[in-house]
Amino acid sequence: MFDPVEKLKEYIRHPSVSTDSNFKAGMRGAQEFVAGLLASLGFAIEVVPTAKHPIVLARRGGDPKWPQVIIYGHYDVQPADPLNLWKSAPFEPTEREGRLWGRGAADNKGPLMVHIAAVARLLERDPQLPLRITFMIEGEEEMGSPSFPAFLEKYAPELRKADFVFLSDTGSVSEQQITITCGLRGLMLCDVEVTSSRSDLHSGLHGGAIRNPIQAVAELCASLHTPDGRVNIPGFYDDVLDVSDWERAELAKLGQSEEQYREFLGVPAFHVAPGFTPFEATRFQPTLEFNGIGGGYQGEGTKTVIPSKAFVKMSCRLVPNQTPEKIRELVYGAIRARMPKDVTYRIVDQHDGCPYVVVPPGRSNTPADQSPVLAKAFRAVDTAVTEVFGRAPLYLREGGSVPIIGEIKRVLGLDSVLLGLFLPEDNLHAPNESFNLNVMRKGIAASEKILAALARG
Numbered sequence: 001m002f003d004p005v006e007k008l009k010e011y012i013r014h015p016s017v018s019t020d021s022n023f024k025a026g027m028r029g030a031q032e033f034v035a036g037l038l039a040s041l042g043f044a045i046e047v048v049p050t051a052k053h054p055i056v057l058a059r060r061g062g063d064p065k066w067p068q069v070i071i072y073g074h075y076d077v078q079p080a081d082p083l084n085l086w087k088s089a090p091f092e093p094t095e096r097e098g099r100l101w102g103r104g105a106a107d108n109k110g111p112l113m114v115h116i117a118a119v120a121r122l123l124e125r126d127p128q129l130p131l132r133i134t135f136m137i138e139g140e141e142e143m144g145s146p147s148f149p150a151f152l153e154k155y156a157p158e159l160r161k162a163d164f165v166f167l168s169d170t171g172s173v174s175e176q177q178i179t180i181t182c183g184l185r186g187l188m189l190c191d192v193e194v195t196s197s198r199s200d201l202h203s204g205l206h207g208g209a210i211r212n213p214i215q216a217v218a219e220l221c222a223s224l225h226t227p228d229g230r231v232n233i234p235g236f237y238d239d240v241l242d243v244s245d246w247e248r249a250e251l252a253k254l255g256q257s258e259e260q261y262r263e264f265l266g267v268p269a270f271h272v273a274p275g276f277t278p279f280e281a282t283r284f285q286p287t288l289e290f291n292g293i294g295g296g297y298q299g300e301g302t303k304t305v306i307p308s309k310a311f312v313k314m315s316c317r318l319v320p321n322q323t324p325e326k327i328r329e330l331v332y333g334a335i336r337a338r339m340p341k342d343v344t345y346r347i348v349d350q351h352d353g354c355p356y357v358v359v360p361p362g363r364s365n366t367p368a369d370q371s372p373v374l375a376k377a378f379r380a381v382d383t384a385v386t387e388v389f390g391r392a393p394l395y396l397r398e399g400g401s402v403p404i405i406g407e408i409k410r411v412l413g414l415d416s417v418l419l420g421l422f423l424p425e426d427n428l429h430a431p432n433e434s435f436n437l438n439v440m441r442k443g444i445a446a447s448e449k450i451l452a453a454l455a456r457g
């Protein structure tokens with residue numbers, strides 16, 4: 001009998017911190033654990049090497065007429081530091097208060113275990129289950145999935161034959177209100193470094209003769225928004241999809257209070273582009289943000305200097321159907337056009353990611369060519385979540401980014417069904433991470449129902 005909680009404990013005991021080379025053994029341990037677990041369920045295992053940490057592909061084939069689902073997860077976790085803030089050791093999983101505590105319990109070992117356990121139960125009951133399943137489990141998610149796009153390209157001929165991707169690496173509002181994430185924002189990041197003089201200069205001897213690079217950076221930044229909060233770059237909004245009424249209505253069901261949100265943020269007032277509530281703006285609108293700015297003297301007291309260099313780090317969050325390539329071009333174009341000619345500058349590309357949106361069946365903007373298996377999966381999710389958790393799920397776009405979801409859509413043409421299983425109180429990426437065992441039990445029951453419904457054909 002498959003005991004998911006015990007299996008999850010075993011899994012968490014492998015300290016799989018992907019970004020820290022001191023955890024090589026833990027990474028290997030977690031990868032071998034998850035591969036071994038799926039092998040024991042009858043899956044054919046392929047460990048795909050990458051530059052850093054291999055990807056586990058576990059396949060259950062069958063009749064090509066059976067539906068095929070890819071289940072995504074990642075076996076790596078965030079570093080556990082600062083260790084002194086943990087109430088129990090991060091890699092020694094402990095049960096208390098109806099939760100399992102440990103690094104990776106909620107991100108993503110617990111939610112992945114939910115789907116493995118569901119599959120185990122289904123196969124135990126029906127070894128001939130007419131469903132093709134491929135687990136695709138990477139070890140570099142917490143470092144930005146650097147090897148994942150090349151892996152997708154290489155395996156695309158096989159993987160794109162699947163019907164959709166099923167995963168739980170997003171959150172829900174609460175245990176009572178499960179959320180299906182239907183959209184994610186994309187990303188485009190860059191740094192701008194401005195140089196005026198060869199070295200720092202005396203502001204008395206040379207002040208008045210040259211443009212200060214901090215001024216050049218500040219003027220550039222100030223030019224990039226209009227006073228009402230929109231991005232001031234021609235063409236920036238051209239590809240933004242309209243927001244459907246059902247999406248606004250679904251979001252309104254959350255019943256969040258703007259005043260509480262304002263107090264939570266600790267701001268005197270919101271600064272939202274016209275036509276959107278703050279909750280809508282973070283999900284439906286693209287942004288251009290400054291993430292860091294610097295130059296010149298930062299120490300105590302004064303220094304009469306004209307710095308030689310100044311910089312700004314910026315990032316755009318993108319919404320469907322913007323692309324990082326086009327936004328990069330537009331933003332760089334604006335920087336080039338607006339940069340004063342009496343300084344030199346350099347724009348440094350940083351990473352990017354595509355935005356993503358999927359529309360559940362039966363909405364005003366459901367694509368006419370939506371795959372029947374995907375539509376069926378959404379209906380099965382709706383029914384299973386309602387039965388198991390007692391309330392229909394909410395279908396929401398999120399403001400954050402999970403670049404692999406957009407990448408899967410771009411390379412494989414597949415949509416993803418994102419069943420949110422972690423909760424705000426699970427402390428992802430923070431000390432005292434935990435996974436709610438009640439959510440785990442219900443999640444397994446729901447996943448089992450969903451996969452069984454797909455298999456019923």
Ligand SMILES: [Zn+2]
Pocket residue numbers: 074107108141169
């Ligand atoms: Zn994750």
